[in-house]
């Protein structure tokens with residue numbers, strides 16, 4: 099057991115997850131949530147996709163969180179993703195210079211989301227990827243997946259997770275190259291072409 | 300065909316019986332809801348049917364998911380933790396103080412992390428454009444709060460007690476009063492969004508969202524405790540709610556668990 103300042107920590111049972119419901123929109127999304135890349139950075143990539151349900155219908159009430167390393171493979175430890183204006187309490191947006199690595203984007207009425215971030219570098223034994231956490235009304239517990247970039251086939255072939263995923267489902271984890279640093283990545287919660295979702299142990 | 304509360308109550312009972320049977324057959328305690336929970340209709344087309352792929356974080360301590368995004372004072376504005384003082388006037392309702400600790404499964408405090416909350420006003424109405432419940436809006440209440448946990452993992456919000464609200468899934472469907480919480484831990488794997496309830500609410504047995512947590516002990520962990528010592532004299536009633544994040548983090552991987 100780990101000693102804490104105030105006494106001995108005891109193992110405890112987890113608080114159950116619950117759906118975000120339909121009304122998080124005035125609380126969680128923030129202006130510039132998907133503008134993760136510092137302005138004018140040469141390693142900027144653009145991501146765009148849709149979130150779809152088991153009937154192939156787009157979700158207008160989902161949001162994603164993206165979390166990735168910088169181009170050098172280092173993980174940012176910088177706050178300021180949702181900088182606030184001390185005078186008005188409103189959102190200032192990111193400072194355009196620092197890279198926090200984290201962003202939050204809502205789907206629009208057509209189920210589309212988009213974000214600009216930096217091309218992640220490789221870490222550990224994995225090919226470069228962005229970690230994604232999906233939330234939606236109707237989803238009792240968030241879902242994790244990964245966006246791998248298609249640019250380095252050799253690195254993808256050596257990735258320990260991709261190696262374990264059935265070949266016919268592997269493509270759901272790899273973004274489509276749309277050229278000039280743009281990538282497409284749809285998330286299908288259920289059914290035909292269902293995205294591979296992950297759990298960490 | 301009109302879906303009634305009785306129909307939903309029967310489905311909830313069937314899910315409870317199915318869980319009891321799984322437990323009797325030696326299945327593990329389910330601390331979280333199943334993503335496929337029929338009494339909550341919106342889950343039907345929004346849960347994966349393929350099994351999740353498990354990642355053993357002990358095999359690669361460098362995973363980005365074992366780190367967490369950082370938040371700091373720049374991400375907050377003064378008064379974010381006091382929802383009763385975000386407008387020119389006072390919101391209507393019973394003022395409450397909600398305090399607790401953010402912990403990991405080992406019982407260790409999660410320090411300096413972001414907690415976001417959102418809730419309906421005291422009449423049960425959200426300040427959201429898509430909200431269709433015709434209870435009155437309160438011009439002095441947005442129902443949105445943020446705080447960073449302190450050195451002991453503690454957080455504290457001042458707000459008004461939210462009202463219950465109808466939500467149209469079935470005839471006479473009412474959500475028990477609740478506050479939505481969004482939490483970050485020491486690793487992205489510990490991310491949690493959940494809801495805090497108030498003790499003794501008669502709507503508990505009828506709400507498919509709360510009942511989606513079929514384990515009795517786990518469900519009780521979503522209910523705050525009335526704590527008289529947290530009441531602020533002549534101002535607010537006090538509730539205590541500790542939150543425990545699930546999921547591995549970097550220290551676990553480092554310890555080679």
Ligand SMILES: [Fe+3]
Nearest residue numbers: 119121477479
């Ligand atoms: Fe709600």
